[in-house]
Amino acid sequence: MRVVCVAEKNSIAKAVAGILGGGRLARRDSSSKYIKNYDFTFEFPFAGQCDVTMTAVAGHLSGMDLDASHGWGKCPIPAVFNAPIIDIRTKDQEKIAQNIRKECRNADFLMIWTDCDREGEYIGWEVVQAAISSNAGLERNTYRAIFSHLEPRHIIHAAKNPKQLDLRAVDAVRTRMEVDLRSGVAFTRFLTELLASKVERASDPKNKQRPVISYGTCQFPTLGFVVDRHERIRRFVSESFWFIQVGVANGADETFFQWERVHLFDRLAVAVIYESCVETAGSIAKVSDLKSKSTTKYRPLPLTTVELQKNCSRFFKMSAKTSLEAAEKLYQKGFISYPRTETDIFPSNMDLKALVEQQTLDPRWGSYAQTLLAETTSNRFKWPRSGKNDDKAHPPIHPIITCGSGLENDNERKVYEYVTRHFLACCSEDAKGHLTTMTIEWGYEQFTANGLVVLERNFMDIYFWAKWETTKQLPALTVGQEIQLSSHVMKDGKTSPPNQMTEAELILLMDANGIGTDATIAEHIEKIQQREYITKKKINKQTYLIPTILGISLVHGFEEIGLEDSFAKPFLRRQMEVDLKLICEGEKRKLQVIDDLISRYQLYYGVTSRNQNKLVEVYNHIRRTVT
DNA sequence: GCAAGGTC
Known part of the structure; x- marks a missing residue:
């Protein structure tokens, strides 16, 4: 019997294959440069001793778009709300799908090993669709491995106790994708057509090229936080x-x-x-x-992505995007664990002492690590505190191996130092006073x-x-x-006014309000800068995020027409998250939720287009009064 | 030229 296993990324495929193959595995290249195929044998309860190929995808295997007849300028904008939707693949995704089809052609069973979170469930479903396009029989012979970390006994248990994909989670993700796409495309086209020719580029007033004025379910609430702070400062009256x-x-x-x-x-x-x-x-x-x-x-809690971004912003004045990129590089080089995680609890069977041991030779903190392990002082190794978050996919961020002084890139060196110091602090005693x-x-x-x-x-x-x-x-x-x-x-x-918004504060607000995810928060902040809704400004060594005239006008424009709560506040996005959870729990149906949310956006679209003059007036007014 | 979510 032949079994094909598919993980969400190559690093997981490699690790799981290493465990299940017991060290005896062969590695083959695939049609994608990101993906390797690992061959070994393993005894599955449903098929006995099997030839196994473990492979991976690299995140989503496809994306969504409107069909070709509903491109920009090819249809009335409101048609976007009920245009047909098609699944599309980039070139890289096509190569990965090709590998899945090829490996699955002569397989008897398919086992999904994507991350055990909502998006992972959907990616698993995408894998199944690709697999059955070359081997229809797999539809009935697909299993799903449930695992939350890479400890060998846990992984073997997952392989021996396979379950089924959770189709409700798949529905929930499909819902999010469709609502984000339709609302984003409709309002982006509308705002661009309405305002693009009238706005002055904040970065370069002479640039007459029409900017894109985008709307996104995450972009706007993010902008809303920055404008809200700006207004509180502007309206502040000292007492x-x-x-x-x-x-x-x-x-x-x-x-x-x-x-x-x-x-x-x-x-x-x-x-x-x-x-x-x-x-x-x-x-x-x-x-x-x-x-x-x-x-x-108290010593810090185990490190999550959001905490890493906040603290790198505070301690090193590094943008969220920069710190995440540096962490990503460190992960690819094998120095630190997976950098996108919400988990602040270490799995109880992880060998943390061995990780501390790794650090004992480093000139910067080696002697500290030795002290922890020696247990001769009151500051001895202590199991980290546990937070309340577990994404069921990744452990907290921690150093894997010591990198000595081998990091030439400044940002990578800083992020590695931060991750390691944070980890050692987690394994230490609290300070006493x-x-x-x-x-x-x-x-x-x-x-x-x-x-x-x-x-x-x-x-x-x-x-x-x-x-x-x-x-x-x-x-x-x-x-x-x-x-x-x-x-x-x-x-x-x-009394003194609040300070302007720092990036660390914005990350905190987004996280607390469910705007974006660990992996995307940095991108949203970056996006609204690129759109020239906000700009970075340095005041006394501290960098603040300040809204531009355009950014302020967009928020006030929607306020003026009574849609502030839906557009510039986090409520609507949060409502969608609640509905997605209800889909996952079987309390609501996908079609019902999509219908509900899309009807609301259609209603908002009607209000917005009837009041479009107000949006323009607000922009012109703010531009006149500020400059 | 449009979104947000994965990952590289």
């Missing part, structure tokens, strides 16, 4: 506040105590309170409470001061971006003791 601050002599120094009420926006009220304190207590206060407790600063809080009463008001002593730095020795430092010591006083204040004043201040 004055007043507060009371008291000080106590502490050796040659003075310790200031924070008012329990922090601050109030009523000057007279603060003045009255202040005067009453002076009247009742003069400059004498009393220690009313003294609390002392051990405290911990001691926190003392002193409360003093002056008049009828309470004031507090904190004193922190960091006792053990532990993971912070390797993860030096974490800030947690010993503060000045509190004055030596006991509860009930009366003290002479060294100062008491009423002060004022002003």
